Amino acid sequence: MDGPSQSTKRRLDTSLETPLLPTAKQARLSKTYLQQPAPKHPKASFLKDHVELTDTISKWLESIGSDREKRCRSDSYLHASSDDLISRNLTRSAPQMAYNRDADGCAVPPTSGPSYGSVAPTDTGLSRSSRALVEEPFYRERNLAFNHVYMRHRDEPFPEHVANVVDYVRKERDSPGPSPDDVYRDRILGTLEIRPKKPDVENYFNDRVFPKFGEENGLMRSDRQPMSRYAVPNAGTQFKISNPTPDMLYGYSHHAFPNQLKQLFSMGDEPVANNQGLMYPFFVIEFKGHGEDLWVATNQCLGGSASCVNIAERLNRQLKACKSSTVKPIDSTTFSIAMNGEVARLYVSWKHSDLDYYYMQKVRSFCLQEPQDHIEFRKYVKNIIDWGMDQRLKEIRESLDTLLEESQKRTSEAAKSPTSD
Numbered sequence: 001m002d003g004p005s006q007s008t009k010r011r012l013d014t015s016l017e018t019p020l021l022p023t024a025k026q027a028r029l030s031k032t033y034l035q036q037p038a039p040k041h042p043k044a045s046f047l048k049d050h051v052e053l054t055d056t057i058s059k060w061l062e063s064i065g066s067d068r069e070k071r072c073r074s075d076s077y078l079h080a081s082s083d084d085l086i087s088r089n090l091t092r093s094a095p096q097m098a099y100n101r102d103a104d105g106c107a108v109p110p111t112s113g114p115s116y117g118s119v120a121p122t123d124t125g126l127s128r129s130s131r132a133l134v135e136e137p138f139y140r141e142r143n144l145a146f147n148h149v150y151m152r153h154r155d156e157p158f159p160e161h162v163a164n165v166v167d168y169v170r171k172e173r174d175s176p177g178p179s180p181d182d183v184y185r186d187r188i189l190g191t192l193e194i195r196p197k198k199p200d201v202e203n204y205f206n207d208r209v210f211p212k213f214g215e216e217n218g219l220m221r222s223d224r225q226p227m228s229r230y231a232v233p234n235a236g237t238q239f240k241i242s243n244p245t246p247d248m249l250y251g252y253s254h255h256a257f258p259n260q261l262k263q264l265f266s267m268g269d270e271p272v273a274n275n276q277g278l279m280y281p282f283f284v285i286e287f288k289g290h291g292e293d294l295w296v297a298t299n300q301c302l303g304g305s306a307s308c309v310n311i312a313e314r315l316n317r318q319l320k321a322c323k324s325s326t327v328k329p330i331d332s333t334t335f336s337i338a339m340n341g342e343v344a345r346l347y348v349s350w351k352h353s354d355l356d357y358y359y360m361q362k363v364r365s366f367c368l369q370e371p372q373d374h375i376e377f378r379k380y381v382k383n384i385i386d387w388g389m390d391q392r393l394k395e396i397r398e399s400l401d402t403l404l405e406e407s408q409k410r411t412s413e414a415a416k417s418p419t420s421d
Contacts, residue, residue, distance in 0.1 A: 008063075065338065076397065134242045141300070143239045146237040148356050149302055149303065149306045158348070162348060165348070169384050172335055177379070178375060180375065189368070196341045197289040201288070209381050210379075217255070220256075220276075220277075220278050220279075222273075224245060225245065225275065226242065227246070227274050228274060228275075233306050242303055246304045248284070249273065249283070252278070254277065259401070263407070282392060283336045283384055283387045285341070290340070290341075294339075294343065297340075301347055305360055308334040315400075324373070324406060326402070330398075332350060336348075336350055342367065347360050347362055348360070364380075
């Protein structure tokens, strides 16, 4: 049995390996195979350029600092890996660098913006992903700083006019609010600690903290409406600020200016922030849910608040052109909040003197799950809205009245002057 089986196996193995061919034909095939040239794979020329650009950027990043243990770990879901090449330590805003100071003691950033060595990253070249511009690692150093929008250290002293407004929103309120026990027993608030989605956070605070008024009351709130592109600061650089679309934006409807409508209409779109007709905005709110980055929300606040300041400064430029000695510019200070279900960060923004620099600085943070912090947060929000409806609105109305009086005076003088033949 062993002999026939082994013979059969050899025959089967042979038949599976190679079909039987004539000797002469096998020789021709072997010669043809040996002479066949190896296939050539086409090389894309752009890959060489891409590799060279990547190497250049990598060397630049390594020259800034390669000690990863010294990098600041962020809470960013976009860069969660500890092996990320780009750390959040590189996303510090320009005022954290060493700057000269002006006569008021405020840091004056360089006008040329940060240096990128021999390679200037572009909006399309630095990242190939589909993420939003405000999520880019260099958004603050590149897009914001190149357009003179900066984050200041929280321990920097406020300019006097900003300090006065901050003191206003810190004051105690007489109106009743929730007690610490009410906040502690709020189970819906408690769920915002457990993986909440952004709409959950927004809906909770929309009902309880951020009021929405009808246009007839003068105060107006727009939700998720893009701001006008002309309102966004633009220093003429190729790096643009992302067009703000705040989750909430407070300003005024035309009902807030019943006696100034003629002057407002003569100014066209300058006072208007969006296509809903919201004018002279002063308060930006950005929400995030579980796993979303408050660093990104702060970037949104930087752009949105600077745009609000820019709209108010357009009014100041018209006031400065008046010849009247009684003209006083309005305070273009604005506020913004970046928050999720657990933390809220309150910022104040302003324009620095006559320079086209827009500064934002943190006023304080609130732990929203702690009753006392929650009550304080509610107080600050209510005070900001009160300030917007009282002191700030009064200044804008008076300024519009001044512009209207100056316009009427010029018209009257022109009518009295003799006409030339």
